[in-house]
Amino acid sequence: MCANIMKIIAIDLDRDAYEMELPIIKKDNIEHKINFIQSSALSSLDELLNENDNRGIFDFAFINADRVSCEKYHERMLELVKVGCIIVYDNTLWFGTVAMTEECVKETIKPNKQHIIQFNKFLASDTRVQIAQVPIGDGITICWQL
Numbered sequence: 001m002c003a004n005i006m007k008i009i010a011i012d013l014d015r016d017a018y019e020m021e022l023p024i025i026k027k028d029n030i031e032h033k034i035n036f037i038q039s040s041a042l043s044s045l046d047e048l049l050n051e052n053d054n055r056g057i058f059d060f061a062f063i064n065a066d067r068v069s070c071e072k073y074h075e076r077m078l079e080l081v082k083v084g085c086i087i088v089y090d091n092t093l094w095f096g097t098v099a100m101t102e103e104c105v106k107e108t109i110k111p112n113k114q115h116i117i118q119f120n121k122f123l124a125s126d127t128r129v130q131i132a133q134v135p136i137g138d139g140i141t142i143c144w145q146l
């Protein structure tokens with residue numbers, strides 16, 4: 001027999017973002033498996049890394065926070081996630097704007113467009129992962145840690 005010991009750590013600055021999902025979490029009876037941390041992602045990831053036992057133990061990570069710190073999140077995720085496991089980044093097509101000329105992009109979304117283009121280039125040249133850019137939703141990039 002195999003005990004199901006899956007645990008999820010969810011980090012967000014805004015508790016409402018977690019509470020919005022609570023009805024679904026409760027319906028699926030998995031609330032007890034989720035440790036929600038209301039905090040900045042960087043400081044929480046650094047706290048996790050301060051505990052050596054947390055290094056290389058996570059099977060999966062999904063990143064959908066601010067776009068400015070993605071490279072910093074990536075460095076930390078490579079320490080936390082097991083080799084051979086998966087890190088996914090959301091919004092890596094940024095409403096399709098990563099392939100648009102500047103004139104076609106609304107001012108409000110221009111800054112993140114640049115951050116995401118830069119991050120996509122960074123991931124494409126990162127030899128520590130293999131990546132697949134998947135054009136569903138707003139684009140996700142799946143990284144397989146080598």
Ligand SMILES: C[S@@+](CC[C@H](N)C(=O)[O-])C[C@H]1O[C@@H](n2cnc3c(N)ncnc32)[C@H](O)[C@@H]1O
Pocket residue numbers: 011012013014017039040041042064065066
């Ligand atoms: C697009 S929403 C995604 C919400 C949810 N994580 C999901 O995947 O459905 C982006 C979330 O990132 C959170 N966020 C932005 N900057 C953050 C940071 N530095 N640390 C932690 N969370 C952050 C926001 O509060 C917001 O809830």
